[in-house]
Structures are given as structure tokens and as C-alpha cells.
Amino acid sequence: MTLRADPAAPPGARTVRRFTRAERWVHRVTAALMGVCVVTAACLYIPQLAELVGRRELVVRVHECAGLALPVPVLLGLASRAFRADLRFLNRFGPHDRLWLRAALRRDQRPASRPAGKFNAGQKVYAAWIAGAALVMLGTGLMMWFTHLTPLMWRTSATFVHDWLALTIGIVLAGHIGMAIADPEARHGLRTGWVTSDWANSEHPLWRP
Amino acid sequence: MTSVPPESPEPPDAPDAPDAPDAPEQRPPDAPVPSEEPGRPIGRRVLLGTLGLGALGVLAAPTLQRGLEGFLGAAADKDPTGLTGLLPNGGGFRYYSVAASVPHKDATDYRLTVDGLVDRPATYTLADLRALPQTRMTRDVQCVTGWRVPGTPFEGVRLSRLLDAAKVRPTAKAVRFTCFDGAYTESLTLDQARRADVLVALRMQNKDLGHDHGGPVRLYVAPMYFYKSAKWLSGITVTDEVRPGYWEERGYDVDAWVGRSNGRSDDPTS
Structure with a gap:
């Protein structure tokens, strides 16, 4: 376990390294691009905002560019050993993850009933789902963008999936952000890379940094 | 006697079976604390x-x-x-504007010009248009992006009446529409423009057309996808050929019959 005195942590608190610079930047840039996608989508979709903003072509262009760029930070992140290790952690579900999910379904908040490694089961499910959903958005978005590549009939279908999945992603993202707001230490970890070992032991007891 | 055996069906002693990705990593048996197990993908x-x-x-x-x-x-x-x-497909209209902002016009400053290949160009105020005979039609509105608003009443002046009043010259073939948002354009062939179900609309859903719906005056081309029904109509120019409008330069069909264009199969609206 890497121990270090973090200047931001309360004096005397022991801290552990949670994220390297590469992991933090992958999250940061992905979050920014997703934010642009959501804001421009709202300006295209919600009538009141669309009226306020207008410039439909420009907003569409920004939305398309941000959407295309969305997978790029993750792809670049693959160059980082630490990020690849994170992907491995996120992919693999052990027996403790089943316990965590069961406790989450029962709304059992006790840390003892929610064993977790570096990422808890909720984070793993979220990561896998949002990655898949982003790719579906990318695919359907491209079908709407390059109308000549697929029959126009498909375009309507792609619009249908794109619209409903956008709504779903909006709700899930709100949950993701809400949970981050509720856990300042987790946010501190993504901002600085360091968390207190107390937090790590209670939230991620199976994690061995 | 020696014989060469046929090729061995078995591979020569595979050194390491690579097919056990789920096998837990080697951990010292005396690991003091439980840690994360690799688990399944x-x-x-x-x-x-x-x-x-x-x-x-x-x-x-x-x-x-x-x-x-x-x-x-x-x-x-x-x-x-x-x-x-x-909600998606929740019914009702969706607001699309291609311009950054659209000026508001009312009875005091709204003007509709009719010019081009005509003998009697004209400019109409809102009061002028209201004084002409009004036609009322109730049809479905179908957008090319999929949404449809059933049974929407429109009222206004038949476009053919304005064209007749302007005395269209025999060389004319088409009509071009311009809008006071400064960006949108549309066009119809002269035959399409003279159809009885093409209106210069002043009212929609039994109300005067509001700004958001293209008021005070918009085009209403009942049998075509709704992008043909240009909002904020300010100019009607008779021309000798069809010039593609705003969305048509961006890939949509010029002859936008509902159900027979843009690769769609919606029920016709008129």
C-alpha cells in the first residue's frame, strides 16, 4: 500500500493512491465531452431551449463532433498500464460483487454487507452499460448523420433508439452525478488521485492498492 | 520394416493451455487479508x-x-x-429553427410580397390577407423526422388565389418562398403551388398563428412533409425553375409527398 502525506488531506490522515494522471484525464475529458453532448442535445430537443438557442445547424455540428470524440479518451487511455488495469477490474465480477448488488437491491447501507474491490459492483455495471450505450448512440447517430449509408427507413428507426436511449442515459447520468455529489471523498480521489485509507477501507475493503 | 506414421492427430504437446482466463491469479496461500478475486468477465x-x-x-x-x-x-x-x-413520440409539434433568432412581426409591420415572373407584383399586409376569402382544412401534420400531429386545422388564403391575382406569366414554372427569419427558403412547382390544399396560413388549431409556429403567416402544404410548410413566410417569387430550398440543399427531397418521398412510408396526409 502506497502511503503518503497528501497536502489536501487533514493533517495526519494516511492516504493511498487511487488514480494516476492518465486515469483522471480519461474521466475528465470523457465527462466534458458527455456534458457537451447532453447540453447540445437538450438545445436540439427541448422546445423552449431550441427556441432560445436556434442555430440548429451549428448545434447539430457541435453535438456530432462531441459524440464522435466521446470514445477517444478511453482509446488513448489504453496506452496507460493503470487504466488498462482499471478496465480489467471493471470487467471482472467476483463473488463479492454479487453480495454488493444484493445489498444494494435490499437498500442495505452497511459497509460490511457491501464488499467491494477497487470498484464496487454498481460502478462496474454502470461502466459497462454506459460504454455500451455510448456505442449505440454513436452507431445510431452515424446512421442519422450519413443518411446515404443506410436506407432512410433505418434512419427513422435510429432516431427512435437515439431519442429513447438519450432519455435513459440522461436519467442514469443524473444518478451517477448524484452519487458523486454524495461522496466528496470519491470526488477528491478523481480530482487529485489520492484518497484517505480510512475511506478506502470502508468503501473498498477488498481493494489492495 | 519402418513405416512413417500418419500425421499425428494430436498437437505436439501444447505447452500451456491459454484457455483459462478465469483462473484466479497466484496468490500466496497465507495472504493475511481477503482481497479482490478476479472473477468472471x-x-x-x-x-x-x-x-x-x-x-x-x-x-x-x-x-x-x-x-x-x-x-x-x-x-x-x-x-x-x-x-x-x-417524451420522444409524445405527440405534438417540435420546434425547429435554422436561424439564430427570428424577429417578431405583427399586424403593424408584417408584409408579404408577391413578385418575380408576374404582371402585377403585390405587397399584402396582415389585414389585406385577412380580408381575402379564407379556406379551412383539417389534416394530419407529418414531419419527415417521424412525428405526426393528427387532425390539425389550418385556415388561410389559397396560394392559388394570390398567384392568380398577380397574373403569372406563361414562362413561369415554379414558386420560391422566402422567410423573414432570413435563412429559410422553400419552393414548389407551379402546379403544386396551385393545388387547392396549399394555403398561405393565418390560423392553426383555431388560433392566430403564434410566433413559434411560424406566425403571423406561414405556408401550409398539406400533402407534403412539414418542412415544405415554411414558417414566417415573407416572400413569394414566381420563377422559371424550381430552386431547392434550405433542407433540400441538405439532402431532403424537393417533391416531398407524404408517404412517397424521403424513403418513408407514412400514410398520406391529403
Whole structure:
């Protein structure tokens, strides 16, 4: 376990390294691009905002560019050993993850009933789902963008999936952000890379940094 | 006697079976504290499952969309909050504007000009248009992006009446429409423009046309996709050829008959 005195942590608190610079930047840039996608989508979709903003072509262009760029930070992140290790952690579900999910379904908040490694089961499910959903958005978005590549009939279908999945992603993202707001230490970890070992032991007891 | 054995069916002693990705990593047996076990690759399955559902959604979209439109349309009738209108296929109009901002015009400053290949160019005020005989039609509105608003009444002056009053010259072939948003254009052939179901609309849904719906005056081309029904109409120019309008330069069909263009198969609206 890497121990270090973090200047931001309360004096005397022991801290552990949670994220390297590469992991933090992958999250940061992905979050920014997703934010642009959501804001421009709202300006295209919600009538009141669309009226306020207008410039439909420009907003569409920004939305398309941000959407295309969305997978790029993750792809670049693959160059980082630490990020690849994170992907491995996120992919693999052990027996403790089943316990965590069961406790989450029962709304059992006790840390003892929610064993977790570096990422808890909720984070793993979220990561896998949002990655898949982003790719579906990318695919359907491209079908709407390059109308000549697929029959126009498909375009309507792609619009249908794109619209409903956008709504779903909006709700899930709100949950993701809400949970981050509720856990300042987790946010501190993504901002600085360091968390207190107390937090790590209670939230991620199976994690061995 | 020696014989060469046929090629051995078995590979020469595979050194290491690479097919055990789920095997736990080597950990010292006396590890003092429990730690994360590698486990099974469920994350990948969730990701691929989401992708699969997305593809399935595209395939099933026509069926799903019809069902949802019916359900949400019924729900919207009983929804006092109007929130269902924000859902995809929730019914109702969607606001599209291609310009940054659209000036507001009313009876004091609205003008509609008719010019081009005509003998009697004219400029109409809102009062002038209101004084002409009004035609009322109730048809479905169909957008090329999929939404449809059933049974929407429009009232206004037949475009053919304005064209006749302007005395179109024999060389004319088409009509071009310009809008006071400064960006949008549309066009129709002269035959299309003279149809009885093409209006210079002043009222929609039994109200004077509001600004958001293209008021005070918009075009209403009942048999075509709604992008033909230019909002904020300010100019009618008779020309010798069809010039593609704003969206048509961006890939949409010029002859935009509902159900017979843009690769769509919607029920006709007129």
C-alpha cells in the first residue's frame, strides 16, 4: 500500500493512491465531452431551449463532433498500464460483487454487507452499460448523420433508439452525478488521485492498492 | 520394416493451455487479508448485451414506435402537466429553427410580397390577407423526422388565389418562398403551388398563428412533409425553375409527398 502525506488531506490522515494522471484525464475529458453532448442535445430537443438557442445547424455540428470524440479518451487511455488495469477490474465480477448488488437491491447501507474491490459492483455495471450505450448512440447517430449509408427507413428507426436511449442515459447520468455529489471523498480521489485509507477501507475493503 | 506414421492427430504437446482466463491469479496461500478475486468477465457481457439491445431496438423500432405513439398520444390527452409532450413520440409539434433568432412581426409591420415572373407584383399586409376569402382544412401534420400531429386545422388564403391575382406569366414554372427569419427558403412547382390544399396560413388549431409556429403567416402544404410548410413566410417569387430550398440543399427531397418521398412510408396526409 502506497502511503503518503497528501497536502489536501487533514493533517495526519494516511492516504493511498487511487488514480494516476492518465486515469483522471480519461474521466475528465470523457465527462466534458458527455456534458457537451447532453447540453447540445437538450438545445436540439427541448422546445423552449431550441427556441432560445436556434442555430440548429451549428448545434447539430457541435453535438456530432462531441459524440464522435466521446470514445477517444478511453482509446488513448489504453496506452496507460493503470487504466488498462482499471478496465480489467471493471470487467471482472467476483463473488463479492454479487453480495454488493444484493445489498444494494435490499437498500442495505452497511459497509460490511457491501464488499467491494477497487470498484464496487454498481460502478462496474454502470461502466459497462454506459460504454455500451455510448456505442449505440454513436452507431445510431452515424446512421442519422450519413443518411446515404443506410436506407432512410433505418434512419427513422435510429432516431427512435437515439431519442429513447438519450432519455435513459440522461436519467442514469443524473444518478451517477448524484452519487458523486454524495461522496466528496470519491470526488477528491478523481480530482487529485489520492484518497484517505480510512475511506478506502470502508468503501473498498477488498481493494489492495 | 519402418513405416512413417500418419500425421499425428494430436498437437505436439501444447505447452500451456491459454484457455483459462478465469483462473484466479497466484496468490500466496497465507495472504493475511481477503482481497479482490478476479472473477468472471461480466462487464464485457453487459457491454455487448447493451449493444445487442440497441441493434434490436433499431430493428424493432417501427413496431415499438407505433405502439408508443398510440399509448403516449392517449396519455397526453389526459396529462395536464404537458410532460408527455417532452417524451420522444409524445405527440405534438417540435420546434425547429435554422436561424439564430427570428424577429417578431405583427399586424403593424408584417408584409408579404408577391413578385418575380408576374404582371402585377403585390405587397399584402396582415389585414389585406385577412380580408381575402379564407379556406379551412383539417389534416394530419407529418414531419419527415417521424412525428405526426393528427387532425390539425389550418385556415388561410389559397396560394392559388394570390398567384392568380398577380397574373403569372406563361414562362413561369415554379414558386420560391422566402422567410423573414432570413435563412429559410422553400419552393414548389407551379402546379403544386396551385393545388387547392396549399394555403398561405393565418390560423392553426383555431388560433392566430403564434410566433413559434411560424406566425403571423406561414405556408401550409398539406400533402407534403412539414418542412415544405415554411414558417414566417415573407416572400413569394414566381420563377422559371424550381430552386431547392434550405433542407433540400441538405439532402431532403424537393417533391416531398407524404408517404412517397424521403424513403418513408407514412400514410398520406391529403
